[in-house]
Amino acid sequence: MKKRLISLLLMAVLTMTALSGCGTDSTSESSGDKSSKEEQSSNEPTYGGSVVVGIQQDIDSLDPHKATAAGTKEILFNIFEGLLKADENGNLMKAVAENYTISEDGLVYTFTLRDGVMFHNGNKVTAEDVKYSLERVSGILDGTPLISTLSTIKSVDILDEKTVQVTVENANPELIYSFTAAVIPAGSGEDAQAQPIGTGPFSFVSYTPQEGILVKKNESYWQEGLPYLDEVNFKIVNGSDAALLALKGGSIDIYPYLTDSQAEELKDSFQVIYAPSNVVQALFLNNAKEPLNDVKVRQAICYALDKDSVNDFVSGGNGTMIGSAMLPTLKDFYVDVEDTYGTSANLDKAKELLADAGYADGFDLEITVPSNYAFHVETTEVVAQQLEEAGIHVTINSVEWGTWLDDCYNGRNYEATICGITSDMTPGYLLNRFESESSKNFINFNSAEYDATYEAAGNCLTLEEKAEYYKKLQEILYDDAGSAFIQVPPLTIAMNNELAGYKFYPVYVQDMSTVYFVTQQ
Amino acid sequence: MKLKNCMKKTNQRKKRNWYLTAGLFMTGLILFLAILGVFWTPYDTTAMSAGEKFAAPSFRHLFGTDNFGRDIFSRVMQGIGTTAFISSLVVLCAGGAGICIGAVTGYFGGFLDEAIMRITDAVNGFPSILLTLVIVSVLGGGIRNLILSLSIVFMPSFIRIVRSEFIKFRDADYIVRARLMGTGTVRILFIHILPNIFSTFLVSVTIGLNNAILAESGMSYLGIGVQPPTASLGKMLSDAQGYLTSAPWYALAPGLTIVWIVLGFSLLSEGIRSRAQ
Numbered sequence: 193m194k195k196r197l198i199s200l201l202l203m204a205v206l207t208m209t210a211l212s213g214c215g216t217d218s219t220s221e222s223s224g225d226k227s228s229k230e231e232q233s234s235n236e237p238t239y240g241g242s243v244v245v246g247i248q249q250d251i252d253s254l255d256p257h258k259a260t261a262a263g264t265k266e267i268l269f270n271i272f273e274g275l276l277k278a279d280e281n282g283n284l285m286k287a288v289a290e291n292y293t294i295s296e297d298g299l300v301y302t303f304t305l306r307d308g309v310m311f312h313n314g315n316k317v318t319a320e321d322v323k324y325s326l327e328r329v330s331g332i333l334d335g336t337p338l339i340s341t342l343s344t345i346k347s348v349d350i351l352d353e354k355t356v357q358v359t360v361e362n363a364n365p366e367l368i369y370s371f372t373a374a375v376i377p378a379g380s381g382e383d384a385q386a387q388p389i390g391t392g393p394f395s396f397v398s399y400t401p402q403e404g405i406l407v408k409k410n411e412s413y414w415q416e417g418l419p420y421l422d423e424v425n426f427k428i429v430n431g432s433d434a435a436l437l438a439l440k441g442g443s444i445d446i447y448p449y450l451t452d453s454q455a456e457e458l459k460d461s462f463q464v465i466y467a468p469s470n471v472v473q474a475l476f477l478n479n480a481k482e483p484l485n486d487v488k489v490r491q492a493i494c495y496a497l498d499k500d501s502v503n504d505f506v507s508g509g510n511g512t513m514i515g516s517a518m519l520p521t522l523k524d525f526y527v528d529v530e531d532t533y534g535t536s537a538n539l540d541k542a543k544e545l546l547a548d549a550g551y552a553d554g555f556d557l558e559i560t561v562p563s564n565y566a567f568h569v570e571t572t573e574v575v576a577q578q579l580e581e582a583g584i585h586v587t588i589n590s591v592e593w594g595t596w597l598d599d600c601y602n603g604r605n606y607e608a609t610i611c612g613i614t615s616d617m618t619p620g621y622l623l624n625r626f627e628s629e630s631s632k633n634f635i636n637f638n639s640a641e642y643d644a645t646y647e648a649a650g651n652c653l654t655l656e657e658k659a660e661y662y663k664k665l666q667e668i669l670y671d672d673a674g675s676a677f678i679q680v681p682p683l684t685i686a687m688n689n690e691l692a693g694y695k696f697y698p699v700y701v702q703d704m705s706t707v708y709f710v711t712q713q
Numbered sequence: 714m715k716l717k718n719c720m721k722k723t724n725q726r727k728k729r730n731w732y733l734t735a736g737l738f739m740t741g742l743i744l745f746l747a748i749l750g751v752f753w754t755p756y757d758t759t760a761m762s763a764g765e766k767f768a769a770p771s772f773r774h775l776f777g778t779d780n781f782g783r784d785i786f787s788r789v790m791q792g793i794g795t796t797a798f799i800s801s802l803v804v805l806c807a808g809g810a811g812i813c814i815g816a817v818t819g820y821f822g823g824f825l826d827e828a829i830m831r832i833t834d835a836v837n838g839f840p841s842i843l844l845t846l847v848i849v850s851v852l853g854g855g856i857r858n859l860i861l862s863l864s865i866v867f868m869p870s871f872i873r874i875v876r877s878e879f880i881k882f883r884d885a886d887y888i889v890r891a892r893l894m895g896t897g898t899v900r901i902l903f904i905h906i907l908p909n910i911f912s913t914f915l916v917s918v919t920i921g922l923n924n925a926i927l928a929e930s931g932m933s934y935l936g937i938g939v940q941p942p943t944a945s946l947g948k949m950l951s952d953a954q955g956y957l958t959s960a961p962w963y964a965l966a967p968g969l970t971i972v973w974i975v976l977g978f979s980l981l982s983e984g985i986r987s988r989a990q
Contacts, residue, residue, distance in 0.1 A: 350924065388952065414893070432955075433954070433955065451958075453953060453955055453959055454955070455954050456959060457958060457959055501761075504763045505761065505766075505780070505781055507765060563938055566955075569941065570781075572941070573761075573941050573942050574761060574781065576942060577759055577760075577761050577942070580759075587940070588940050588941050588942065589940060590940060681716070
């Protein structure tokens with residue numbers, strides 16, 4: 193009897209620990225390459241050293257033209273460069289190209305190559321290589337475009353050994369952002385998967401599936417003085433709990449996807465940096481579903497939303513409030529929409545609008561949320577509570593990612609959903625999905641004014657003109673309350689105290705070229 | 714010698730009583746909290762308060778507050794209710810079906826018995842969590858499907874227990890006589906035999922409840938079943954795992970509650986068993 197009681201007790205305790213300890217089992221091996229020296233006050237960049245960066249998922253392809261996952265692109269940024277390259281202000285800087293001109297009608301792009309840009313294999317970059325790379329991505333080589341925006345390229349001509357001329361079918365000032373596509377050695381496309389060769393600050397050393405990717409310093413990099421580090425190891429970490437342990441144990445030095453509470457925990461021993469991500473989080477409303485097809489109901493929801501407290505609860509106050517579908521970091525195109533709905537709740541106004549629309553007693557709303565995104569699920573809980581106060585009775589339906597994609601995103605069979613849409617550097621990327629005919633318009637937004645403005649924007653020949661239309665589009669989306677846009681969630685990065693020089697980009701990339709150790713190795 | 718035996722007996726009796734009393738006390742307290750939680754909780758279980766995020770346990774918040782500033786004690790009360798509701802329905806369904814199927818197979822035997830036993834063997838062959846996951850992913854999430862799938866997983870053990878008891882009684886003299894007197898089969902099954910297996914069955918019900926509570930918590934922990942913002946003990950545990958070091962009370966409150974419930978029911982079943990002997 194006694195034995196049984198003890199075993200029962202033991203079992204109960206074990207169950208508890210098993211339940212609460214799930215998911216935190218991690219490999220916290222000690223790192224051999226980490227400097228153990230005490231931190232000094234000097235902030236002078238030093239050369240050398242190696243860093244381990246935690247990444248979230250495995251790489252989908254080492255071929256820069258075929259990689260689609262954001263998690264892969266953020267790493268390949270260090271190995272490959274295009275004619276142009278993104279900088280930390282959301283602008284384009286010249287990389288392999290030293291200069292470029294665009295013809296009046298926007299159909300001919302002429303690139304002059306920079307002198308002395310070398311591939312990792314020691315060969316100089318020639319016009320031949322650029323032609324090959326552009327023809328490969330645009331589908332001229334084998335008929336299948338690898339980067340769809342570049343499929344508009346009609347021909348790539350070599351004018352002289354330093355000049356390449358690109359002719360396109362349609363004028364589109366935004367196309368220039370696509371010339372960030374990687375330049376690879378002529379004919380190397382087939383081998384890119386096994387031995388990727390680029391012109392970036394780091395060259396590829398090895399890749400172990402499910403473990404990570406190792407890169408080393410490119411000694412002949414064209415930017416003077418960069419990079420600082422000798423070696424960077426991108427290591428796959430399973431989940432943020434494991435990452436937390438790995439950071440604490442010292443087996444990784446940089447990890448960019450921490451949750452707010454984890455950041456709080458690391459504050460003493462790590463540098464914690466917040467930066468806006470490239471995600472727009474919103475309570476997306478299905479404009480085709482009753483009663484959300486009534487603009488007043490949608491506006492009421494916008495009024496009822498208390499974005500400030502969402503920010504407090506889920507982003508630790510580090511989110512960036514937004515009203516429309518544009519990243520504030522894309523400064524030239526972003527407009528700070530007039531603050532009609534406010535960032536805190538205006539319940540009187542919300543109830544008034546609901547009464548106007550014939551829903552004085554409120555209505556039932558089901559919010560579907562992908563359960564694998566804890567961040568969105570938490571936001572949903574907060575939002576549900578807020579809408580409840582305005583008389584909108586919310587039920588939460590958390591579904592698997594696959595189900596969400598089928599039912600909400602592709603099937604458009606939902607009432608409301610909270611999720612994030614990611615943007616790339618092209619300013620119109622987020623806006624084109626709200627055109628009524630767009631296949632990505634999963635909220636069924638339908639506004640003649642929006643469509644007309646979007647079309648007008650498409651006919652612009654300069655980015656400045658386009659920016660004006662884009663600002664107008666954001667305002668229409670806001671005024672019509674196409675959806676209740678909430679925030680650009682923060683990216684929370686923890687970095688070893690001995691490191692400095694980490695740069696943020698509007699579109700998330702892990703640029704390791706400017707990172708350095710502040711202490712002597 | 715006699716005296717020693719006597720003392721041993723009284724000691725044993727004392728021990729038996731202790732199991733039963735402790736079990737009754739622990740489960741009683743839990744039941745009381747669960748029922749109370751339906752009508753009244755110290756705080757609104759869904760009311761959020763940014764100012765009181767992660768408040769440590771105090772007299773104001775007995776178990777502290779969670780990442781939304783919600784009172785954990787109130788949510789545990791609601792969570793016990795949710796968990797208890799699901800697990801008792803599971804035991805009711807599984808137990809009910811177990812009695813019917815077990816009675817028929819045990820009493821009649823033969824081919825039907827053989828076939829059903831092999832099916833239960835097959836169900837038992839799967840790890841229970843895996844089986845539940847499969848059923849839930851085929852039928853879809855939600856409380857109803859969770860109950861259904863857990864019932865299917867729990868049914869075999871009830872069938873086996875009932876069956877073995879019925880086998881024991883089907884050839885007993887009084888049953889043979891009843892049969893000779895022309896008593897109806899249904900009457901024999903449920904009026905003549907069933908009451909005899911009551912105590913054995915009660916033990917298996919308490920054990921089943923225990924397992925069902927653990928299974929529900931496990932499933933909610935995996936994000937299947939109960940939807941937010943409804944509290945369930947397993948869901949709370951899984952939400953708390955990100956804050957294990959910064960707010961340990963968040964995980965401890967539902968965790969210890971599960972331990973308490975499981976222990977309570979184990980003691981209770983132990984008590985009932987020894988009393989029946």
